[in-house]
Amino acid sequence: MDEEYTPERLLAAVARRDSDAFRRLYKLGSPKLFAITLRICRDRSLAEDALQETFTSVWRRASAYDPRKATGMVWMSAIARNRSIDALRRRQKDARLQTGTYQEDTTQIPDLAGARADYAELDALLHCLDQLDEAQRETVLLAYYEGWTREELSRRFEMPVNTVKTRLRRGLAKLRTCLERAG
Amino acid sequence: MPSKTAHAKAAEKALGLDPIGAETRAEADLRRQWERYFAPLGLALPEVQPPDDVWYRIQASLDRAEDRKTIKRMRGGLWRWRFASLFFAAAAAGLAAFVVTSTLDTAPTEATQRKYVAVVTPEDATSAVIVEVDLEAGTASIRPVGVTVPEGKTLQVWTAEPDAAPRPVGLLDPDAVQVFDVMADPGDAFAVSVEPEGGSPTGAPTGEVVYHGTLIAVPD
Numbered sequence: 133m134d135e136e137y138t139p140e141r142l143l144a145a146v147a148r149r150d151s152d153a154f155r156r157l158y159k160l161g162s163p164k165l166f167a168i169t170l171r172i173c174r175d176r177s178l179a180e181d182a183l184q185e186t187f188t189s190v191w192r193r194a195s196a197y198d199p200r201k202a203t204g205m206v207w208m209s210a211i212a213r214n215r216s217i218d219a220l221r222r223r224q225k226d227a228r229l230q231t232g233t234y235q236e237d238t239t240q241i242p243d244l245a246g247a248r249a250d251y252a253e254l255d256a257l258l259h260c261l262d263q264l265d266e267a268q269r270e271t272v273l274l275a276y277y278e279g280w281t282r283e284e285l286s287r288r289f290e291m292p293v294n295t296v297k298t299r300l301r302r303g304l305a306k307l308r309t310c311l312e313r314a315g
Numbered sequence: 316m317p318s319k320t321a322h323a324k325a326a327e328k329a330l331g332l333d334p335i336g337a338e339t340r341a342e343a344d345l346r347r348q349w350e351r352y353f354a355p356l357g358l359a360l361p362e363v364q365p366p367d368d369v370w371y372r373i374q375a376s377l378d379r380a381e382d383r384k385t386i387k388r389m390r391g392g393l394w395r396w397r398f399a400s401l402f403f404a405a406a407a408a409g410l411a412a413f414v415v416t417s418t419l420d421t422a423p424t425e426a427t428q429r430k431y432v433a434v435v436t437p438e439d440a441t442s443a444v445i446v447e448v449d450l451e452a453g454t455a456s457i458r459p460v461g462v463t464v465p466e467g468k469t470l471q472v473w474t475a476e477p478d479a480a481p482r483p484v485g486l487l488d489p490d491a492v493q494v495f496d497v498m499a500d501p502g503d504a505f506a507v508s509v510e511p512e513g514g515s516p517t518g519a520p521t522g523e524v525v526y527h528g529t530l531i532a533v534p535d
Contacts, residue, residue, distance in 0.1 A: 163363055166369075202347055214496075224518070300327070
């Protein structure tokens with residue numbers, strides 16, 4: 133990556149209302165962030181809306197970005213996920229209003245094994261996710277990649293919401309122990 | 316050392332299971348830690364080039380914000396979104412006053428940022444909810460005044476663009492000023508509904524709406 137144009141530097145310039153830096157930041161970050169909004173929204177037009185909202189948020193909030201707390205891509209990817217989940221919830225609500233039911237989608241967890249070598253952090257995370265039992269891992273990944281709510285998870289696993297919650301919390305505690313050991 | 320529960324709550328917010336809502340600095344730091352933990356799952360996905368159209372739409376939406384700034388300058392001086400209000404209490408519980416505070420063309424650190432709040436209630440009203448919206452930061456500060464929560468229930472705050480379905484903002488703490496992440500513009504509505512403990516189970520208001528109002532911007 134060009135030293136001068138790291139996401140962190142570009143975000144600092146965007147905070148000073150540098151529109152050229154914003155254009156560069158979009159060019160640099162949008163393919164990764166679009167992959168995220170697309171994965172969560174699973175609908176191109178919804179994903180494009182979420183990407184648009186992500187970058188307008190980035191422009192508005194760049195002055196709140198603190199490079200000591202996260203890399204620029206991590207910070208922007210969290211915004212992209214939140215905007216995607218907002219978009220998804222809006223659409224699900226519309227769908228429920230129309231049909232009176234939730235949309236039940238079958239889902240596939242992406243295979244990231246090929247990306248392991250590029251991301252040391254991914255390797256640690258996948259290793260720790262492997263330590264969870266299968267249902268725990270699937271719960272975490274469905275929430276992360278599909279933006280599922282506890283209610284949707286409870287229907288999927290045919291168990292009460294509270295049981296889903298307890299199982300998820302056990303999984304998260306295990307994940308944390310493993311990640312802290314790794315990090 | 317954050318507790319197990321604090322970690323669980325932060326992780327659930329990072330997963331998107333709960334809205335971020337109001338949080339202390341320590342809670343925000345913990346959530347960011349979990350966002351960092353999970354981030355590789357998203358960032359490792361194969362890149363997808365978005366269509367050019369998205370960039371033009373981003374520019375157009377920022378240009379619209381720029382136009383608003385220009386109009387402000389043309390009007391000269393300290394033009395600002397200043398007050399707004401509305402009152403239609405759907406229940407005897409009271410009414411809400413809503414205020415727009417603009418920081419459209421000022422950085423948050425500048426000393427020029429000022430806020431104006433007026434609470435206007437009918438004479439018999441005993442409570443109100445004051446909502447201050449920071450358009451630039453995309454946040455709403457929510458300040459309940461004399462609000463009581465019915466036994467075994469939760470009060471939940473919603474916002475909606477005109478003619479759109481309400482979006483959840485967060486759960487109302489009757490004893491605190493809370494700051495929520497909210498993208499709202501003048502003309503959008505805010506409302507507070509009575510919900511089961513823990514909030515609406517459906518993602519839409521299910522109980523009685525006890526406070527309701529619209530953001531109105533009034534120039535000097």
